[in-house]
Amino acid sequence: MYFALPLPIRFFTLKRNAMANTKTKKTPAGSAKTSKDQSSVPANSQLEKFFSDQLKDIYWAEKHLIKELPKMQKAATTQQLKDAIDQHTVQTELQVARLEQVFELMGKKAQAKKCDAMEGLIKEGQSIVEETEDGSMTRDAGIIMAAQKVEHYEIATYGGLVSIAGTLGLDEVADILNTTLEEEKQTDASLTEIAENDINWEAEQETDDSEE
Ligand code: FE
Numbered sequence: 001m002y003f004a005l006p007l008p009i010r011f012f013t014l015k016r017n018a019m020a021n022t023k024t025k026k027t028p029a030g031s032a033k034t035s036k037d038q039s040s041v042p043a044n045s046q047l048e049k050f051f052s053d054q055l056k057d058i059y060w061a062e063k064h065l066i067k068e069l070p071k072m073q074k075a076a077t078t079q080q081l082k083d084a085i086d087q088h089t090v091q092t093e094l095q096v097a098r099l100e101q102v103f104e105l106m107g108k109k110a111q112a113k114k115c116d117a118m119e120g121l122i123k124e125g126q127s128i129v130e131e132t133e134d135g136s137m138t139r140d141a142g143i144i145m146a147a148q149k150v151e152h153y154e155i156a157t158y159g160g161l162v163s164i165a166g167t168l169g170l171d172e173v174a175d176i177l178n179t180t181l182e183e184e185k186q187t188d189a190s191l192t193e194i195a196e197n198d199i200n201w202e203a204e205q206e207t208d209d210s211e212e
C-alpha cells in the first residue's frame, strides 16, 4: 500500500538516488528505510530520466535565446518592441539561472542538450526578418509572431515540466519552474497587447512594392 509521505522526505530520497548515480535499486547499507518505502519514485525512474532530459533541452533553448534575442531586438522597428525584447532577454538570463538551480537541487550538473524545435523557431524568426522590409511595421508584426511561437513552445515545455515535477514529488523544483512558466505567459500576453494596440494597425497601411 502506498502512503503519501511528507514531501521533504520524498524529495530527499529522490535527490539521494539521483546523486548516487547507480543503476541498481539497492539502498545504502544501514539505511533504515528503502526508497520504495519512502517514495513511489523508483531509483532509476524512466520518468525522472525523461524529466532531466527535458530540462537539458530547455536549458539549451534558453541559452540559445540569450544569443538570438538581441539580434531580433536590433531588427525590430519600434522602440516599444525593442524594449519588450530587451526586458525578456533579462528575464531569460534569470530563467537560465533558475534552471541551474533546479539541476543543483536534483544533484545533477547543469547540462545543455540541443533543442531542435528552438533551433527551428529561431530560424523561422530569421527568415521573417529577411523577408520583411527594414524599418517597416510589418517587420514588427512578424517578429511578434515569431516571438510568440517561441513563447508558446516554452509555455508547453514548462507546463509539462511543472506537472511532472509535481508527480515526482519535487515541489521546490515545481515552484521554481512555475515562476518561469508565469513569466513566459506574461510575455506572450504583452506581445499580443503590443501587436493589437498599434503595430498590426500601422502595418495594415503598408504597401508591398516588391516584384513577386
Ligand atoms: Fe524562456
Ligand code: FE
Pocket: 057, 058, 061, 114, 115, 116, 117, 118
Ligand atoms: Fe525541445
Ligand code: FE
Pocket: 088, 150, 151, 154, 184, 187
Ligand atoms: Fe520566453
